Amino acid sequence: AQTVTQSQPEMSVQEAETVTLSCTYDTSESDYYLFWYKQPPSRQMILVIRQEAYKQQNATENRFSVNFQKAAKSFSLKISDSQLGDAAMYFCAGTLGTYKYIFGTGTRLKVLA
Amino acid sequence: KAGVTQTPRYLIKTRGQQVTLSCSPISGHRSVSWYQQTPGQGLQFLFEYFSETQRNKGNFPGRFSGRQFSNSRSEMNVSTLELGDSALYLCASSSAGGPDQPQHFGDGTRLSIL
Numbered sequence: 001a002q003t004v005t006q007s008q009p010e011m012s013v014q015e016a017e018t019v020t021l022s023c024t025y026d027t028s029e030s031d032y033y034l035f036w037y038k039q040p041p042s043r044q045m046i047l048v049i050r051q052e053a054y055k056q057q058n059a060t061e062n063r064f065s066v067n068f069q070k071a072a073k074s075f076s077l078k079i080s081d082s083q084l085g086d087a088a089m090y091f092c093a094g095t096l097g098t099y100k101y102i103f104g105t106g107t108r109l110k111v112l113a
Numbered sequence: 114k115a116g117v118t119q120t121p122r123y124l125i126k127t128r129g130q131q132v133t134l135s136c137s138p139i140s141g142h143r144s145v146s147w148y149q150q151t152p153g154q155g156l157q158f159l160f161e162y163f164s165e166t167q168r169n170k171g172n173f174p175g176r177f178s179g180r181q182f183s184n185s186r187s188e189m190n191v192s193t194l195e196l197g198d199s200a201l202y203l204c205a206s207s208s209a210g211g212p213d214q215p216q217h218f219g220d221g222t223r224l225s226i227l
Contacts, residue, residue, distance in 0.1 A: 033212055045216075098169070099168060099210055
């Protein structure tokens with residue numbers, strides 16, 4: 001079965017510090033795509049970062065980077081220099097060999113001033 | 114470019130009624146997906162439409178149905194509403210719905226069942 005699991009319902013980080021959100025997935029496919037989405041309290045979901053499974057290099061977008069471990073089926077998101085505006089629900093998702101997006105249950109990130 | 118537009122933003126219904134939600138994708142996008150979001154469950158995939166055809170379907174009962182029009186606008190219908198249908202319903206569009214393409218989400222419709 002294709003699944004995406006986020007085991008941290010809630011995380012907190014001090015402003016300017018670094019935090020890592022965890023995500024694991026399961027698929028028997030070798031080619032797939034993984035995503036992190038952010039849903040601020042205003043509700044609209046936006047894409048944070050994308051990773052192609054066939055690329056060994058970890059994706060980076062400014063303060064956001066991933067640690068993609070294909071063999072371990074792990075896809076964590078690192079946020080550096082955390083800002084108050086980073087407070088949101090973060091969802092890990094994947095199109096694990098299909099056209100369907102499979103989402104994790106989300107991690108609520110609190111940023112403390 | 115205008116983003117994904119969902120109407121209405123809020124709906125209150127009673128058990129047994131039916132409801133229709135609307136989604137207008139980003140101009141040029143041909144794929145529209147629907148999700149149900151509830152606390153603790155994350156986003157559950159309902160279905161995806163591409164060029165007026167349902168291409169993928171999630172594990173929801175037949176009370177949940179949808180369609181897509183020639184202008185790519187999509188509607189989702191839920192019949193015989195149950196209390197458990199209370200949720201935020203999100204629509205997302207992408208240009209062709211490929212597995213590599215990010216989804217662009219609307220603000221959602223908050224459905225409350227009394």
